[in-house]
Amino acid sequence: MKKLLQLTLLLACASLAFADRDDDDDRKVSPDLKGRTNSGSWVNVIVQFRKPPTKANFRQFELPGKVQRLFDGKKIVPLRLPANLVKALLKLDQDIFYISPDRPMKGSLDYTTATTSASVAWSFGYNGTGVGVAVIDSGVAAQDEDLLTADGTRSRVVYSESFVSGSTASGGANDEYGHGTHVAGIIGSSARESSGPSFKRSFKGVAPNVNIINLRVLDRNGAGLESDVIAAIYRAIELKNTYNIRVMNLSLGRPVYESYKLDPLCQAVEAAWKAGIVVVTSAGNYGRDNSMGTKGYGTIVSPGNSPYVITVGAMKANDSNWRADDTIASYSSKGPTLIDHVVKPDLVAPGNRVVSLLAPNCTLAKNNPATVINSSAYELLGVGKSGDYFRLSGTSMAAPVVSGAAALLIHKNPSLTPDQIKARLMKTATKALTLYSSAIDAISFRTFQSQSDIFTVGAGYLDIQAALMSNDNTTRPALSPTAVYDAATKKVKILRDLSVVWGDSVVWGDSVIWGTSVLLSGSSVVWGDSVVWGDTTTSGHSVIWGDSVNPMSAMSLSAFSATEDEE
Numbered sequence: 340m341k342k343l344l345q346l347t348l349l350l351a352c353a354s355l356a357f358a359d360r361d362d363d364d365d366r367k368v369s370p371d372l373k374g375r376t377n378s379g380s381w382v383n384v385i386v387q388f389r390k391p392p393t394k395a396n397f398r399q400f401e402l403p404g405k406v407q408r409l410f411d412g413k414k415i416v417p418l419r420l421p422a423n424l425v426k427a428l429l430k431l432d433q434d435i436f437y438i439s440p441d442r443p444m445k446g447s448l449d450y451t452t453a454t455t456s457a458s459v460a461w462s463f464g465y466n467g468t469g470v471g472v473a474v475i476d477s478g479v480a481a482q483d484e485d486l487l488t489a490d491g492t493r494s495r496v497v498y499s500e501s502f503v504s505g506s507t508a509s510g511g512a513n514d515e516y517g518h519g520t521h522v523a524g525i526i527g528s529s530a531r532e533s534s535g536p537s538f539k540r541s542f543k544g545v546a547p548n549v550n551i552i553n554l555r556v557l558d559r560n561g562a563g564l565e566s567d568v569i570a571a572i573y574r575a576i577e578l579k580n581t582y583n584i585r586v587m588n589l590s591l592g593r594p595v596y597e598s599y600k601l602d603p604l605c606q607a608v609e610a611a612w613k614a615g616i617v618v619v620t621s622a623g624n625y626g627r628d629n630s631m632g633t634k635g636y637g638t639i640v641s642p643g644n645s646p647y648v649i650t651v652g653a654m655k656a657n658d659s660n661w662r663a664d665d666t667i668a669s670y671s672s673k674g675p676t677l678i679d680h681v682v683k684p685d686l687v688a689p690g691n692r693v694v695s696l697l698a699p700n701c702t703l704a705k706n707n708p709a710t711v712i713n714s715s716a717y718e719l720l721g722v723g724k725s726g727d728y729f730r731l732s733g734t735s736m737a738a739p740v741v742s743g744a745a746a747l748l749i750h751k752n753p754s755l756t757p758d759q760i761k762a763r764l765m766k767t768a769t770k771a772l773t774l775y776s777s778a779i780d781a782i783s784f785r786t787f788q789s790q791s792d793i794f795t796v797g798a799g800y801l802d803i804q805a806a807l808m809s810n811d812n813t814t815r816p817a818l819s820p821t822a823v824y825d826a827a828t829k830k831v832k833i834l835r836d837l838s839v840v841w842g843d844s845v846v847w848g849d850s851v852i853w854g855t856s857v858l859l860s861g862s863s864v865v866w867g868d869s870v871v872w873g874d875t876t877t878s879g880h881s882v883i884w885g886d887s888v889n890p891m892s893a894m895s896l897s898a899f900s901a902t903e904d905e906e
Contacts, residue, residue, distance in 0.1 A: 369439035383441035417566035456804035467546025476519030477557035515559035517701025524696030545743025590735035592640035621734035623672030632879035644676035653690025669787035690737030768799030770854030
């Protein structure tokens with residue numbers, strides 16, 4: 340208590356001495372924290388420094404409990420302090436450039452692999468062998484038969500660690516929620532439990548021999564803290580060389596509150612990308628949401644709003660092995676991103692009614708028993724032992740399909756960089772998609788209309804075979820571009836940046852990457868004059884192109900899987 344009083348006095352003196360910097364300091368506090376800074380209640384915050392803090396920095400923060408987890412040598416540090424000391428803290432330490440709350444996080448395979456041509460990769464011997472994929476999720480059931488090595492002697496889950504508060508050291512990284520195991524299965528299930536002459540369907544992951552690095556950040560209810568996710572990201576960076584971690588899957592997220600340049604979660608994934616790890620994130624499941632008047636546009640979640648990462652939307656395979664009848668899932672979140680207007684998603688992959696691994700006694704299956712492949716379904720489909728698999732839908736299921744694809748590309752060519760992999764996946768994605776489609780929600784029976792524009796499907800539908808055949812390389816960054824609204828022409832255009840790969844040459848030109856069907860001459864988006872982008876007085880237009888910074892705050896948080904399906 341004495342240390343807290345001393346710090347309070349020190350902060351008060353600093354506040355008086357630097358009163359003229361109030362406006363500048365105000366911009367360093369996130370919009371969802373500003374309203375709480377007059378309160379004396381304790382808050383968990385994430386402090387971002389301009390450079391890694393030293394011990395001297397932390398001698399000033401001698402608060403009870405205080406530095407919860409020091410990210411040693413990192414610029415992002417979680418801290419607990421009274422809310423009314425937040426702004427004064429900025430005046431005390433000028434190396435701090437942004438403070439935000441420690442925000443809460445929540446977090447049929449044979450058709451999936453067939454429609455994305457994963458089997459072609461397997462036929463050439465590419466199955467992800469030796470590639471490490473970090474699954475930052477609710478944990479992984481490490482002893483699942485489908486996650487064992489080919490000889491069945493050991494698990495391919497080569498490392499497990501829990502960042503969830505209160506989890507025990509023994510078994511703390513196990514999957515109590517069920518989401519992470521399902522995701523891991525989409526990436527790397529070997530289908531041991533659904534293979535053989537007696538099975539009509541086999542549920543093999545996209546890269547069935549990868550190693551899984553299990554970093555648990557979500558509890559038994561699918562909830563977690565942003566600081567836990569950030570800690571797991573940095574752990575993956577630290578373990579990169581030990582386990583050859585080349586891919587990171589984040590099928591989780593939260594609403595966008597600030598620019599990706601300030602967002603601590605985006606800063607963490609950017610660090611992973613620059614460390615040589617392909618980061619794949621889910622777009623979110625808010626494509627049906629019209630609470631902001633945007634018809635589901637502008638609903639991409641963090642960290643999918645980072646221009647570095649590969650952000651994935653969800654397609655419907657429609658229970659067939661061919662691609663011609665596949666359509667966009669209406670719940671898949673759409674771009675552009677709020678505040679920065681980054682063109683997202685980057686591409687789409689199967690994510691609806693995906694069957695994958697079932698973690699024993701997990702919450703998702705208990706609360707949604709209809710998702711489990713039960714005995715009657717087992718007899719009908721011949722899918723393996725009853726209870727080994729269950730079905731989920733969402734962009735959470737689409738992201739690991741792309742993570743598996745990235746692992747296959749790395750298996751073929753280990754020298755590929757994250758930017759080269761992103762560029763190849765986007766360039767080779769199928770552009771010719773059904774332009775308009777409708778979907779009926781399986782529970783409410785409501786009908787939803789979708790159009791396959793650049794902010795819905797990005798560069799197109801993942802095609803693993805085409806990506807493997809590509810030899811295109813680039814030495815430039817593959818940052819997702821920015822969209823700009825031209826009030827004079829009432830059109831939305833892609834802002835060309837010659838420093839990134841898309842401005843390199845005709846090989847990586849706008850129409851090549853995003854397709855001629857969604858672009859007009861001059862990089863003008865076809866849908867630029869629609870109701871969403873036009874000169875109407877709809878609230879949606881001002882939400883996306885205005886200066887509002889917190890329109891998504893009312894949205895529920897999710898790990899971006901849905902037990903509800905589209906029929």
